[in-house]
Amino acid sequence: MAPAPRDWFSKQFTETFDEKAREIGRFNLAIFGKTGVGKSTLVNAIFGEDVAETGIGQPVTQGSHLYLHADGHFGVLDTRGLEIGTDDATILAELKEYVGHLRRLPQSEQVHVAWYCVRSLDRRFEETEESFVRELDRLGLPVMLVLTQVPLRDGRYHPDAEALRDDIAARDLPLAGGQIFLTNAKADDFAGVEAHGLQSLLDATFLVAPAGVEEALVAAQKIDLKRKRTSAERAIRTAVGAAAAAGATPIPFSDAAVLVPIQLTMMASIAHIYGIGVDRATAASLASTAAATAGGRSLVTGLIKSVPGAGSLIGGGIAAAVASSVTWAVGQAWTTVCARLSQGKLNGVTGALDSDAIRELFLDEFRGNMRRKLPGGGGVRSLGD
Ligand SMILES: Nc1nc2c(ncn2[C@@H]2O[C@H](COP(=O)(O)OP(=O)(O)OP(=O)(O)O)[C@@H](O)[C@H]2O)c(=O)[nH]1
Numbered sequence: 001m002a003p004a005p006r007d008w009f010s011k012q013f014t015e016t017f018d019e020k021a022r023e024i025g026r027f028n029l030a031i032f033g034k035t036g037v038g039k040s041t042l043v044n045a046i047f048g049e050d051v052a053e054t055g056i057g058q059p060v061t062q063g064s065h066l067y068l069h070a071d072g073h074f075g076v077l078d079t080r081g082l083e084i085g086t087d088d089a090t091i092l093a094e095l096k097e098y099v100g101h102l103r104r105l106p107q108s109e110q111v112h113v114a115w116y117c118v119r120s121l122d123r124r125f126e127e128t129e130e131s132f133v134r135e136l137d138r139l140g141l142p143v144m145l146v147l148t149q150v151p152l153r154d155g156r157y158h159p160d161a162e163a164l165r166d167d168i169a170a171r172d173l174p175l176a177g178g179q180i181f182l183t184n185a186k187a188d189d190f191a192g193v194e195a196h197g198l199q200s201l202l203d204a205t206f207l208v209a210p211a212g213v214e215e216a217l218v219a220a221q222k223i224d225l226k227r228k229r230t231s232a233e234r235a236i237r238t239a240v241g242a243a244a245a246a247g248a249t250p251i252p253f254s255d256a257a258v259l260v261p262i263q264l265t266m267m268a269s270i271a272h273i274y275g276i277g278v279d280r281a282t283a284a285s286l287a288s289t290a291a292a293t294a295g296g297r298s299l300v301t302g303l304i305k306s307v308p309g310a311g312s313l314i315g316g317g318i319a320a321a322v323a324s325s326v327t328w329a330v331g332q333a334w335t336t337v338c339a340r341l342s343q344g345k346l347n348g349v350t351g352a353l354d355s356d357a358i359r360e361l362f363l364d365e366f367r368g369n370m371r372r373k374l375p376g377g378g379g380v381r382s383l384g385d
Pocket residue numbers: 033034035036037038039040041042148149150183184185186187188
């Protein structure tokens with residue numbers, strides 16, 4: 001007996017999702033600086049609160065003072081129980097051993113970038129910190145220097161923070177990113193200081209990180225939705241191209257399932273980009289496409305039939321233009337769903353996903369986008385662009 005369509009779909013989606021997870025890999029950040037300067041606050045501001053809540057991590061080897069907290073597409077390497085400025089030799093020895101051990105492992109296990117943090121209003125950068133930064137560079141880690149908790153008023157940084165920046169810059173350290181980054185990770189309402197500098201730090205991190213981890217970094221970070229959107233568009237373009245190729249010889253309705261893996265791959269990629277976990281992504285994709293009714297085939301034909309007027313385009317089978325239009329419209333609609341999910345929306349009263357709301361949003365967006373692809377609603381010529 002064939003598996004129930006719902007199970008079939010969940011299994012396919014989950015497998016595709018896992019495959020994509022491996023392909024995208026993980027971005028790993030090491031973060032250093034004296035205790036209390038705001039390392040965790042900074043990481044949370046850019047990579048999300050989840051890191052804080054479960055951010056204890058695991059020692060990289062037994063007894064190590066280096067802790068790796070890895071979740072999804074993001075890993076953060078932090079120190080515990082040892083102090084920068086006092087225990088530098090031990091930290092660096094452990095780090096050297098760890099980095100050496102990583103050399104034999106794939107790229108998504110490597111440490112890609114290090115941020116060295118200094119609290120701006122401490123107003124000093126010590127000799128030990130200077131040697132620590134030089135040592136990180138010697139270990140082959142690109143080091144970016146970040147000033148934390150920098151007051152900014154009327155577009156001007158606190159003069160003491162600027163003085164500290166100039167003092168550090170004068171030491172000619174081997175810094176990646178070409179500058180010292182002035183940030184404030186958390187708004188201080190009392191002092192009237194907003195969060196700032198995070199996007200510049202992230203932009204520079206993209207430039208410093210190896211090319212192979214770019215997608216992981218897009219997925220890991222939470223503040224730059226434009227980059228997520230651009231990545232989603234790229235995944236959609238890839239799928240649209242594949243769908244057009246599949247439809248180059250018109251696909252009989254009965255074979256519409258050839259489009260399903262293409263669309264599943266696209267949907268899994270987009271879910272990753274927006275940081276949606278496997279359970280929520282699977283449930284939401286199931287709710288969106290309601291593939292529960294008749295397995296893979298209906299995903300495509302059912303969707304096409306849901307658009308009034310689309311039937312006339314189809315004729316005896318699904319042509320390239322229609323195959324790519326449907327794929328494009330699915331991609332756009334699913335991106336909207338994922339973007340909302342990533343903002344914590346589309347939950348019912350109990351906190352579980354609101355399947356009806358998801359389905360309604362998806363179908364609204366899908367139909368709207370399909371109509372734009374139909375004659376009179378954007379023109380046939382735009383089909384599959
Ligand atoms: N207003 C404001 N407060 C901050 C900022 N960064 C850190 N803090 C506060 O400073 C304190 C220490 O911040 P953490 O992020 O825990 O510092 P840490 O460097 O991770 O500290 P350790 O893990 O103990 O080494 C907390 O009370 C934060 O709320 C910031 O950018 N703005």
